[in-house]
Amino acid sequence: MVVSQEKENGVLIKYFIIKKNLQHSVLKVKDLSVGYSVRGKDLIIAKDINFSLQPGELIGIVGANGVGKSTLLRTLAKIQPKLNGEIEINGKNILKYKPLELASELSLVLTEKIPSKNITVIELIALGRQPYTNWIGALNKNDIRKIKEAIALVNLQELENKKCYELSDGQLQKVMISRALAQDTSLIILDEPTTHLDIYHKAYILKILKKIAFETGKTILFSSHEIDLAIQLCDKMLVMSKNKTTFGDPCSLIEEGKFNELFPKDLIEFDTKTGSFRVNQ
Amino acid sequence: MKSAKAYRISFFILVFILILCLLANISMGSVSIPVKAIFSSLINGEVEKESWKYIILNYRIPKALTAILVGSGLSVSGLLMQTLFRNPLAGPFVLGISSGASLGVAILIMGTSVFGTVFSMSLISSTGIAVAASLGSFLVLMAVLIVASKVRDTMALLIIGLMFGSITTAIVSVLAYFSNTEKLQQYIFWSFGSLGNLSWNQLLIFSIISVLGIGLSILSLKNLNSLLLGENYARSLGMNLKKSRFTIIIATSILAGSVTAFAGPIAFIGLAVPHLTKQIFITNNHKVLVPAVILYGAILMLICDTIAQLPHSEYSLPINAITSIIGAPVVIWLLVRKKKMVF
Numbered sequence: 001m002v003v004s005q006e007k008e009n010g011v012l013i014k015y016f017i018i019k020k021n022l023q024h025s026v027l028k029v030k031d032l033s034v035g036y037s038v039r040g041k042d043l044i045i046a047k048d049i050n051f052s053l054q055p056g057e058l059i060g061i062v063g064a065n066g067v068g069k070s071t072l073l074r075t076l077a078k079i080q081p082k083l084n085g086e087i088e089i090n091g092k093n094i095l096k097y098k099p100l101e102l103a104s105e106l107s108l109v110l111t112e113k114i115p116s117k118n119i120t121v122i123e124l125i126a127l128g129r130q131p132y133t134n135w136i137g138a139l140n141k142n143d144i145r146k147i148k149e150a151i152a153l154v155n156l157q158e159l160e161n162k163k164c165y166e167l168s169d170g171q172l173q174k175v176m177i178s179r180a181l182a183q184d185t186s187l188i189i190l191d192e193p194t195t196h197l198d199i200y201h202k203a204y205i206l207k208i209l210k211k212i213a214f215e216t217g218k219t220i221l222f223s224s225h226e227i228d229l230a231i232q233l234c235d236k237m238l239v240m241s242k243n244k245t246t247f248g249d250p251c252s253l254i255e256e257g258k259f260n261e262l263f264p265k266d267l268i269e270f271d272t273k274t275g276s277f278r279v280n281q
Numbered sequence: 282m283k284s285a286k287a288y289r290i291s292f293f294i295l296v297f298i299l300i301l302c303l304l305a306n307i308s309m310g311s312v313s314i315p316v317k318a319i320f321s322s323l324i325n326g327e328v329e330k331e332s333w334k335y336i337i338l339n340y341r342i343p344k345a346l347t348a349i350l351v352g353s354g355l356s357v358s359g360l361l362m363q364t365l366f367r368n369p370l371a372g373p374f375v376l377g378i379s380s381g382a383s384l385g386v387a388i389l390i391m392g393t394s395v396f397g398t399v400f401s402m403s404l405i406s407s408t409g410i411a412v413a414a415s416l417g418s419f420l421v422l423m424a425v426l427i428v429a430s431k432v433r434d435t436m437a438l439l440i441i442g443l444m445f446g447s448i449t450t451a452i453v454s455v456l457a458y459f460s461n462t463e464k465l466q467q468y469i470f471w472s473f474g475s476l477g478n479l480s481w482n483q484l485l486i487f488s489i490i491s492v493l494g495i496g497l498s499i500l501s502l503k504n505l506n507s508l509l510l511g512e513n514y515a516r517s518l519g520m521n522l523k524k525s526r527f528t529i530i531i532a533t534s535i536l537a538g539s540v541t542a543f544a545g546p547i548a549f550i551g552l553a554v555p556h557l558t559k560q561i562f563i564t565n566n567h568k569v570l571v572p573a574v575i576l577y578g579a580i581l582m583l584i585c586d587t588i589a590q591l592p593h594s595e596y597s598l599p600i601n602a603i604t605s606i607i608g609a610p611v612v613i614w615l616l617v618r619k620k621k622m623v624f
Contacts (some may be wrong), residue, residue, distance in 0.1 A: 097519065099516065099519045120564075130503065131518055136499075137506060137568070
């Protein structure tokens, strides 16, 4: 009995290992440099970026201001061109995607304010279905189901018919996340989703992202300044410092002392025991 | 997305008001015609005086239809510009279309005294003016489109449009400075705007162009809604930004350009109607807004025209002045009452 149980477990574990190996990378980045091209000259902001993301993972990008987090995310989202290296989404080079194809693989939550808030929450979330709707944007049954699912995942049922200008920053951020969910992509990229929020809502938003990644198997990549929260919640992290970008799981990154390299040490220092920064007294 | 169905009653009321305004507009004018005679001319029945029937069929109805086309065309193009430029102050003429038309007309009318009598006086007919206005706005439009294909930033495009406007206005001033009083007066009369100069043939051309412009706007509905989230989001939703921006600019230019060519530079309507409409249709969903501004613009223009022709008097006031005198206080009142404008 016990033996057979063990055997079964063994088979199960094997099965999971195989499944893990078969899992493709949703996003694969090789030797990427990002930055700007000014009059034919490349202005590199970050280089030698390598990582690969699996389905269902929550990944945080951390680093000091100006180190290139947003530039990297904008490059991955094809908002600005890369300088060097390769980006693959679901095994296909990002350059080979047509805009509409990319829209069904990758959705965004940006830091920029939306110009018009005179639409209801559900109208805004429904815009996430634009890549799938016909020329005039009519929603079919499947679209409506996806919208309802996206609303339920983020618990927005009660705000559904509110106008966006009536919402708080935290609520609006949830709406934008829900819109990205309605777009039904395998990868969601968020640029600093927790800025302007209080500590409770910062944790709340990241918790929701964790839940979405776990429940839907979507890969979620976000940048953040909440290093301590990210360490607690992320499956993997990308630590960007001036000259080097390191990718790994939070525990090994702590062991390697990567977080200590983030900032100059004259003011704050990383405490490996608590996984947070402390002010030097 | 909440569909137009939710606003069915509002639409029904607007259509009803539009018909009322249309009838009121046709019934009133400098010559007093009894209501009975008006209805029988409309259904092609017996009319007491042949001149009444002539006035209604060849003057008042074309003028009322022109008012409808002008009002709805300007309002739609204003709405498109406000969404494209994410700016509630934008109107149909931000891209310099009206200044282009003014330049065309100014050169036609006043250019004769500056460049000598190369142009014969016979050219300065209403058709000649329409052609000059179209050419002028078309040239400015071409310049804007060439720039638009080079500029990535939509806001830069807005400034460039305004600069084109400044250049053309400056040239018009120079022409005005050197031209004689008579020509200057003629130009100023054109700039007052006029709805009553169109023949049935011209009206047909005007309608075809307007339908084309509104058709292009309807094709852009989905993209206009994407643009509510800003350009980066719109692109992440799979929208081809350059192509949609082009379609929207061309639709605006066709609508605003044709209105200016046929009725002169009519201010205010394009800027104000989208805001007025949003007071009733509290949404930015363009599937609701586009039909709503079409109705709203047509109604407002008919009302303004009815007032401009001063019932039972010989005078008719410049339509361009009436739109602002009537419209601006309404917008101010609405905004003060609401205390806050939501864009």
